Amino acid sequence: MSDILLSHEVSINLFVESLVFLLLVVALFHTIIILKNYQKNSTTEYQYKLEKRSYLVVTIISFALIVKIILLVFFTYTLNELSNIIPGAMCAAGVIKANTYGEKVLILKIIIIMLTLLWITLNQQDQISKNYPFFKQKMYFFVAIFILITVELSLEILFLTNISTQTPVLCCSTIYKAVDDTRALPFNLSILQLITLFYLLYLLLIIFAYLKKRVMLFTFCLFYIYITYYAVVYFFSTYVYELPTHKCPFCILQSDYYYIGYFIFTSLFIATFYALSATIYKFANKNFNKAIIWYTLFVIICSFPFIFYILKNGVVL
Amino acid sequence: MLNSKYINFLFLLLITYRKKHISIFIISVIIVALVTSILFISSAIQKDINTTLQSQADFTIQRYKAGKVLNTPQSWIDEFLQIDGISKVQGRIYGMHFYEPAETYFMIVGIDFFDDNVVKTLQTLIDNIDIDKFLSRDNMIIGSGVKKFLDEYAYKDYYNFRPPDRSIKKVYIYGTLPKQSNIVSSDMIIMDIDLARKILGVEDGYVTDIIIEVPNPKEAPMIRTKLTISHFDMRIIEKEDIKRYYKNLFNYKGGVFLILYTIVLVTFLLILYQRYSMISNIDSKEIAILRSVGWKINSIIWLKISENFIVAFSAYLVGVITAYIYVFILNAPLLKEIFLGHNNLSQDITFSQQINTTDLGIVFLLFVIPFIIAIIIPVWHKSIIEPTEVMR
């Protein structure tokens, strides 16, 4: 355990996460004061002071978002580095699976960034509207995000303190089953069916976004994340690696593959953000078109290695 | 809003009121330079050691009895050759020789000149080495640290070794190892393996240890098992273990430094917080002017954060450049000794020039981000100053 904690990357990760957490505790403190005392149409000096307090909360959350994005990238880098001192791990995939907390931490980190972005969208609208229409809602929203951040930090500490440097972990070829095991795919789909579904869903999303069908877009957007995970890991990544048995969502983040993983996941993330914000917030209608653009970009980036491989080699893997 | 006018104004304010930030800037540069130097030195040493370890054997076998390392029987070599998957087994002779005049130890390494690989390596280390000439009499090649000590005691052409059998062995100095390899070779003496055996007093039929090469790493665990059950008075050192050991050692040493750094950083952040919490008249006036002409609180907050970010980031850049010069050009006086430990011989080491982007990223995370965190609350306090009091 101490080997892991002493690794520079891990201790720095935890140190910066803790600092950001402390800052968010300050923001929470002010949020609670605001929630207890804010009265919407009052114009007293005290209400004005509460409005000014809210600026601190906004600044802290905006800054925390920037740092959390940097830390997410650094976290994936840390996982890769840890694979050097954990027996059996060849990349981050093995490290993540070293205990039950790993995947939960990673997913939670991504969810928190998404929610914070949605919070900032709400806040921006609140500030430019007259009379702060979403003032209290955004404060409650922040409290919810803060609870998730507390869970995330706890899980991260549990994850990092429970990785053994003695027990070997599995490598991605075992985790993601190098052998063509169709039980790994959802709904017992074959690869061909999965990819067809991937493209079909994309088209559906575009149509829903174009027609501004909020409920359908919201539902399918979340379902699409689930499908794309499998599509990327079990199909598209194999064309990045040019190896049918190499199925791993982490190796595509490495320099050997021109960091294409970052482009894939970032474009999907941004597309999802625009889709979610357009469906949740009535004032964010402009985001429907942005969602269309980013989903298209995502599909192109995913398809590019596959198409390139076919054009170059004339066969599929 | 992030347009050229805004950026111009930002830099204008910074340059005009630079006196406000100068002390913090200087302290920041020192802190960044210190932590970056440590990271640079650590990475450079690690890289050098990793490169050296590349050529390390996959397995090293030593005879181990009652907690002591003894000379290993040469008969084990034939036994190990029988194990499938092993491509090469070789006995090595090396050991420490006590150099009385300076009361220091040298490392004597015996080389088997019948081994082509070894000869090739030696030829890359010493230009124009004539093997026949080297073997024509008792010759040795010495590290630069050894040469320095021998010169001091006027042993310019040869040195008389005193093996355990009380004889005197005169060995001539053929050449010196290149300075670049000082990190491992400074206190090393290379000679023919039989000569080394005589000087170190290793009995016939024994070697210091046995190295084993295993070309296919997937077979390593099985081979390790077979080796383990072959003898019970044996210690196996695997290359991966050494790599992991060094990585953990560096993490430990680095960890100690990081703890010290954290203490320094937290103190600095508290000073920063205090310093920027003091609202001077100039600050109040500045905010009042900006608010009265229509700047939003948000805009002022981000202006102030940007100002501080530029101070922090410039300090980061200057600190990194200073560290680079200190470590790779001036060769890190003082800090070098702390890292390498004051060994018997002076470590006349040059750090190989290379910048690890990870190290730069780590310094950014360890300095710039905490810096901004420390100033957010003071900046907010300033930005919400009511202009009315100042406007009277």
Added chain:
Amino acid sequence: MIIIKNLYKEFSQDTTQSFHALKDINLSINDGECLILNGVSGSGKSTLLSIIGAIMKPTSGSVEIDGENIVSLSDFHTSNYRNTKIGFVTQSFHLFDELSVKDNISIPLIITDLSNDEMDEYIKHAMKIANISHKSNQKVKTLSGGEKQRCIIARALVNDPQIILCDEPTANLDYTNSIKFIDIIKKLKEMKKTLIIATHDPLFNNLACADKTLNIKEGSLE
């Protein structure tokens, strides 16, 4: 048009003592009018101006500018309002002493969407009205009192505001410069700006271009 209804401002030093800076102010000012607010120090002139300029919130009452009540607006909107509709001229020279005249004047425009060329045009125009163009690149700390005042005027005018609020503008000026200031006021009146000048300088008594003169005493209008 500015319409002020039932405006109160109370400063609560502590729970037992509070100070009523403004009591039940009711006032309306048409576009292009020049209003002189007469009153001694502490009568509430500055407070009233601060509330009209949205740098202070009243305790109760409303301030309608072109039909919009600015009192309950968020900081985003009040700042916008100040940036586009208000120009402040104060008695103290609230300028960045180490910056040049031009840089000081440009500050209200930095947060707008104007291009650099458009910004330069606006600045030139403002400097011309205030008669400070010849000092454009000089540092403010090297200017005389009158020149500093004109710099403030230029800054107040640069964003082409409809309303100019002047709080004791001649308090720190000598007679000559005060006259020069009044000339500029006349120019602004010709430009159909709404002017509200809070002062107890007798030079403003019986000012020809003034449309209204009101006295304010202990927070109330007489």
